[in-house]
Amino acid sequence: MGRSWSRMSLSRVFMMWEMAHRLVLRRLWTLSVNDIRCLPTSTASVASSCYSTSLQSSTTRVSFLSPSRSLPRALPHTSRREVSFNVQDSEDFTERVINSELPVLVDFHAQWCGPCKILGPRLEKAVAKQKGRVAMAKVDIDDHTDLAIEYGVSAVPTVIAMRGGDVVDHFVGIKDDDELDSFVSKVIGQ
Amino acid sequence: ERATPSSCGKNDYDLLVIGGGSGGLACSKEGEVFTDETECISLCLTGTKWGLGGTCVNVGCIPKKLMHQAALLGTAVKDAKMYGWQIPDTVSHDWPTMAEAVHNHVKSLNWGHRVQLQDKKVKYMNLKGSLVDEHTVRGLSKAGKETILTAKNIVIATGGRPKYPTNIPGAAEHGITSDDIFWLKKSPGKTLVVGASYVALECAGFLKGIGLDTTVMVRSIALRGFDQQMAGLVTDYMEAHGTRFAWKSVPNRVDKLSSGALQVTWTDTQTGSEHKDTFDSVLWAVGRAPETKALGLDKLGVQLNKETGKIVVGPDESTSVPNIYAFGDIGEGRPELTPTAIKAGKLLARRLAGQSTELMNYDNVPTTVFTPLEYSCVGLSEEEAEKRHGKDGIEIYHAFYKPLEFTVAERDASQCYIKVVCEQGGTGKILGLHFTGPNAGEVAQGFAVGFQCGATYSHLIQTVGIHPTCAEEVVKVHITKRSG
Numbered sequence: 001m002g003r004s005w006s007r008m009s010l011s012r013v014f015m016m017w018e019m020a021h022r023l024v025l026r027r028l029w030t031l032s033v034n035d036i037r038c039l040p041t042s043t044a045s046v047a048s049s050c051y052s053t054s055l056q057s058s059t060t061r062v063s064f065l066s067p068s069r070s071l072p073r074a075l076p077h078t079s080r081r082e083v084s085f086n087v088q089d090s091e092d093f094t095e096r097v098i099n100s101e102l103p104v105l106v107d108f109h110a111q112w113c114g115p116c117k118i119l120g121p122r123l124e125k126a127v128a129k130q131k132g133r134v135a136m137a138k139v140d141i142d143d144h145t146d147l148a149i150e151y152g153v154s155a156v157p158t159v160i161a162m163r164g165g166d167v168v169d170h171f172v173g174i175k176d177d178d179e180l181d182s183f184v185s186k187v188i189g190q
Numbered sequence: 191e192r193a194t195p196s197s198c199g200k201n202d203y204d205l206l207v208i209g210g211g212s213g214g215l216a217c218s219k220e221g222e223v224f225t226d227e228t229e230c231i232s233l234c235l236t237g238t239k240w241g242l243g244g245t246c247v248n249v250g251c252i253p254k255k256l257m258h259q260a261a262l263l264g265t266a267v268k269d270a271k272m273y274g275w276q277i278p279d280t281v282s283h284d285w286p287t288m289a290e291a292v293h294n295h296v297k298s299l300n301w302g303h304r305v306q307l308q309d310k311k312v313k314y315m316n317l318k319g320s321l322v323d324e325h326t327v328r329g330l331s332k333a334g335k336e337t338i339l340t341a342k343n344i345v346i347a348t349g350g351r352p353k354y355p356t357n358i359p360g361a362a363e364h365g366i367t368s369d370d371i372f373w374l375k376k377s378p379g380k381t382l383v384v385g386a387s388y389v390a391l392e393c394a395g396f397l398k399g400i401g402l403d404t405t406v407m408v409r410s411i412a413l414r415g416f417d418q419q420m421a422g423l424v425t426d427y428m429e430a431h432g433t434r435f436a437w438k439s440v441p442n443r444v445d446k447l448s449s450g451a452l453q454v455t456w457t458d459t460q461t462g463s464e465h466k467d468t469f470d471s472v473l474w475a476v477g478r479a480p481e482t483k484a485l486g487l488d489k490l491g492v493q494l495n496k497e498t499g500k501i502v503v504g505p506d507e508s509t510s511v512p513n514i515y516a517f518g519d520i521g522e523g524r525p526e527l528t529p530t531a532i533k534a535g536k537l538l539a540r541r542l543a544g545q546s547t548e549l550m551n552y553d554n555v556p557t558t559v560f561t562p563l564e565y566s567c568v569g570l571s572e573e574e575a576e577k578r579h580g581k582d583g584i585e586i587y588h589a590f591y592k593p594l595e596f597t598v599a600e601r602d603a604s605q606c607y608i609k610v611v612c613e614q615g616g617t618g619k620i621l622g623l624h625f626t627g628p629n630a631g632e633v634a635q636g637f638a639v640g641f642q643c644g645a646t647y648s649h650l651i652q653t654v655g656i657h658p659t660c661a662e663e664v665v666k667v668h669i670t671k672r673s674g
Contacts, residue, residue, distance in 0.1 A: 050298060110301065112294030142241075142297060145304060154305050 049155040049173035050113035084124055084136040093147060097137045098165040103187050104135045108148050108158040111140065115174050116157040123159065126180040133188050161187040205542060206327055206341030208319035208485070211244015212528040213518030214347035215303055217535030219310045221543075241300025242307070242314075245349055245519070246528045248296055253372035254392055256292045258560045261399020265562075269599035283400040285377035292372065320486040324513050342513065343542050346485065346501065347535065349519040350478035350526070355384075360444030364452050365472040368393060378402065379470025382454055384441055386412035388559045390475035391424065395561045398433045405434040405469070407441060407456060413559065417571035420624050423605040427563035427626075430602065436465075444472055480520045490514070495522040505549050507538050515542075517550075525555055556638035563605050564630035568638045569622035575611045584621065585614045587647065587667040593628055594658045606660070610650065610667050618647035625664065633661040 087093050087106075097104045107123055109116035120138070127136045141148040141156060151160060151167075161169040161183075169187055207218040240248040264283060271277050307314045317329030317337060327344060329337040352367035368389055371378065379402060383394040386408040398404040406428070413421035429435055441456045442464070451468040458465065479499050487494065493502040493510035500522040501509055507517040515538060518524065518531035533550060540546040556568035575584045587610045592603040611622040623637055640649065655662025 110297065112297040141301060145301075149304065149308050154309075156301075 049115055049157065050110065082135070083127055083132060084138070086138045086140070087144060087147070089144075090147060093137070093139075093144075096135075097162055100135060100162075102133065102135045103161060103163040103168075104137050105184065105187065106137045106139060106151075106160045106162060108139050108141050108151070108153045108156055108160070110142055110156050112142075113156045119157045119159075119174050122175070122177060122180055126177065126184045129181065130184060130188060134184055159183075163187065201325055201340040201342045203313075203339065203341040205343050205345065205539065206339060207345045207347060208327065209244065209345075209347035209349060209518070209520075210238075210242045210303075210314075211347065211349050211518065211531070212246045213349070213531030213535040214244065214345075215242065215307070215535075216532040217345055217347060217517075217539050218312045219306060220536045220539035221312060222310050241297060242303035243296075243299050247299045247303070249369045249372050251528055252296060252299065253292050254396075255560060256295065257288065257372070257396040258392065258399075260288050261396040261562065264399055264401065269595075269601065272599045285400070286375065288400070289373075289375060318484070320484060321490050321492075321514070322486070324490060324511050344514050345507075345535075345538065346487075346509075346514065346516040346520060347518045347531070348480065348485065350480045350500075352389075352474065353477045353479050354474055355441075355476055358441055358443060360446070360452075361441075361472075361474065364444045364446050365474045367474050371473055378473070380468075381405070381471045381473055382407060382452075382467075382469045383473045383475055385475030385477075386410075386414075386425075387475055387477070388413060388416075388561075389478075390473075391428070391561045392559065393473060393475060394433055395428060398428070398431070399562055404432075405436060405467075407436040407439050409440050409459075410438065416559070416565075417567065417573065417609070417622070417624055419572060420565055420567065420607075420609070420626060423607055423626050424559065424561050424563060424565050427605040428561065430604070431562060439465075478519070478526070482520070492516075498522060500524075506541065507534060507550070525552065525557070527555065527557060530555055554638070554642050556634050556641070558631035558634060560631070563626050564628065565624070565626045566630035566634035567622065567624045568634060568641045569620065570611060571622060571624075572609065572611055575621045579613065579621070583614050585612045585618065585647070586610070586671040587612065587669065588671055589663060589667050589669060591627070591660065591663040593660045595628070608664050608667055610647065610664070612647045620645050620647060620650065623664070627660045629660070633664070636661075637664060 085096065087097070097106060105123065105127060107116075107120060109120060123136060127134055139147060141153060151158075155172050157174070158172050159170060160167055169183070171183065175183065205218065205221045207214045207221075243252075244250075246252060260283070264281070267277060267281050304314070315329055315337070317331050319327050319329050321344065322328050322338070324344070325340050325342070327339045327341065329339060331337070352369055354365070354367065355361045365384075366374075366378075371393060378397065381394075381397050381402055382405045383390050383397070384407045386406065390406060391412065394404050394406045406425075411418065411421070412425050425435065436456065436458070438460045439456050439458050441454055443455050445453045445455075447453055447468065451470060452472050453466060453468050454472060455464060455466040457463070480501070482488075482494055482499050482501065487501070490511055492514060494500065495502055501516040501520050503509060503516050503521040503524070507515045507521065509516050517534045517538060519526045524530065524534075530550070530552060537546065537548055537550050540548070554568060556566065558564060558566040570578070572584075572586060589608050590604075591606050591608065593606060595601075596603045596606075606627045607625075608627075609622075609624040610620060611624075613619045613621060620641060623634070623641060625633055627633065637645075650665050651668070653665045655665045
C-alpha cells in the first residue's frame with residue numbers, strides 16, 4: 001500500500017477500507033453450530049466424513065454468528081467470474097469469496113480424505129447446474145490450515161455457504177445429488 | 191498477539207511447551223486446567239517440517255505399525271492358500287500404493303491434532319523455539335522472522351532425532367534414517383539396515399516382509415536393554431525367514447557407484463576380514479539423540495548428560511533451572527515411548543496448574559517390539575531380575591507353544607515362547623513377563639494391568655484361560671527353568 005491517499009480515486013479508497021473492515025470482521029467471527037457432531041470414522045469408504053479415530057472428537061460446538069453489516073455495497077467490484085476455483089491464499093479468499101457478488105460454496109477438503117473426492121465432483125455438478133448464479137471455492141485444508149481453523153473446520157469435507165461475506169449455511173460429510181441441489185437452491189434463494 | 195499482562199502477571203503465558211510431539215501436545219492440551227478465563231494458558235511451538243504429532247505420528251509408531259501390518263498381510267496371503275483361498279502363485283507388493291495410504295493417514299492425524307489444539311484453546315505457533323532465559327523463548331519462523339515470548343513455566347518436549355555415524359565416509363551423503371524411510375516415494379529396494387535396536391529390527395522386518403532383500407548389520411548385540419534370550423528368539427525368527435544378518439560387523443565406508451547403487455565395505459570384527467556388497471539403500475539405525483544445542487540450553491545452565499546429550503530431570507520432570515521442565519524422549523533415563531510421554535505431560539500440566547501433586551510412575555511400563563515375530567514384555571528381564579534378586583531369589587516359568595493358526599498354515603513356531611520371571615518363595619510375585627508370538631502387544635496389555643496390581647504366580651495360574659488363544663498359554667505356564 002505504497003501509494004499516497006490523495007492520488008487514489010475515491011472509489012478505490014472506499015474499496016480498500018471496505019476490504020480492511022471485512023478482514024477485521026472475519027477475524028471476529030467464530031463458527032459454532034449447536035448439536036452438530038463430527039463422528040469419528042473407521043473406514044473412509046463406509047463413512048461420510050474423515051476424522052482421525054485415534055483422537056477423541058468431542059462435540060464440536062459450531063454455531064453461526066452473522067454480524068450485521070452496515071457497509072453499503074454501492075460500489076462495483078471487478079471480481080472474476082469463474083464458477084469453480086481453488087483458493088490460492090488469504091487475499092484470494094477475501095477477494096473471491098468474502099467480496100464475491102455471487103453466493104459462494106466453500107469446499108474444505110483434504111488430499112487424504114476419501115469422501116472429499118466423492119463430494120467434490122458432485123458439488124461441482126450441482127454448482128454448474130445453476131449456470132453462474134453461485135460460485136464454488138475449493139480450499140485444501142493442508143495448504144490453508146489457518147483459514148480452515150478460522151472457519152471452525154473439524155471433519156472434512158465441510159462445505160460452507162457464504163453470501164455477501166456472511167456464513168449462511170453449512171454441512172459436513174457427503175450428500176447425494178438431490179440433497180446438494182436443494183442445499184444450493186436454498187443458498188441462492190435467500 | 192500477546193495476552194494482556196494484567197491477566198497472567200508479567201508473563202505472556204502460564205505454560206509454554208516447546209515441541210509438538212506426543213508429549214508436547216498432551217501437555218499443552220492439558221493446559222486447559224489452568225484457567226478458562228483468558229487465553230493466557232498454553233502455547234505449543236514446533237519447528238520441524240512435519241505436521242503436528244512429532245516422531246510417533248510422522249516417522250515412528252504410526253507409519254511403522256502400518257508398514258508392519260502391510261508385511262504381516264503378505265504372510266497372511268501366503269497362509270490363506272492353505273486355508274482354501276485361490277490365490278495366484280506369486281503375489282507382489284507395490285510400495286507407492288502403501289506409501290500413499292500411510293501418508294494419507296499420517297496427514298489426517300496431523301490435521302486432527304491441529305483441531306484438538308484449537309478445541310482446547312491452545313495457542314499454536316509453527317516456530318523453532320530456543321531459550322533466551324528461564325522465562326523467555328525465542329521463536330524463529332521458516333522465513334527467519336523472530337518472535338519473543340515469555341512464560342511462567344517452560345516445558346521442553348522436543349524429543350530426539352536419528353543419529354548418523356560420524357566416522358564412516360559416505361554415511362550422511364548416501365544413507366538414510368528412519369526419518370526418511372517412511373516417506374520414500376519409491377521402494378528402497380535391496381536394503382542394508384545398520385543397527386540392531388528395535389528401530390533397526392522393526393524396519394528390517396517390514397522391508398523383508400514386503401519382499402525386499404534385507405540385511406541387518408549388528409556391531410555387538412541385538413535389542414540392547416531387552417531380555418537377551420527373547421532378543422535371540424526375535425532375530426532367530428528373522429534369520430529363519432530370509433533376513434540376512436551380518437553379526438559382529440561394522441561398516442567402513444559407503445560409496446555410490448556409477449549405476450547409482452551403494453557399495454558398502456565392512457569388517458567382520460570376529461575374523462578381521464573385510465567384505466563388500468551393493469545395496470539400493472542404506473538405513474542407519476544406530477541410535478537417537480536430542481538436538482539440545484539448538485535449544486540454547488547450555489547458556490542457561492540446564493544440566494545435560496554428557497554422554498547422551500539428554501536433559502537431566504527429576505522425578506517431577508524438573509531440570510536444574512527452576513521453571514524449566516523437560517520430559518519425553520529428551521529426558522535422561524526416560525523410556526522413549528509415546529504413552530509415557532503423554533501421561534507424564536498431562537501430569538506435569540496438572541502439577542504446574544496446582545491441580546495435583548501426582549508424579550509419573552515410570553515403573554511397570556509394558557512395551558512391544560513389532561518385528562515379524564512380535565515380542566512384548568512388562569517388568570524385568572531375566573538378567574535384571576537375577577542381578578537384583580540373585581539366581582536363587584527368582585523362579586522362572588516358561589513354555590514354547592504353537593499358535594493354532596500356524597498349524598494349518600504349516601508355519602514354523604520354533605520361536606513362539608513365554609517366560610514369566612517370579613520371586614522365589616513368598617507370594618511368588620511376578621517380576622517380569624515376556625511373550626513372543628502373533629499380536630504380542632494385544633496379548634500383553636491385559637497382563638500389564640495384573641502386573642500393575644502386583645500379580646503373583648498363583649494369581650496367574652488361578653486365572654482360567656480363554657481357548658483357543660495364544661494368550662491362554664501364559665496362564666498355563668508351569669515348567670520351571672530350574673527343573674532343566
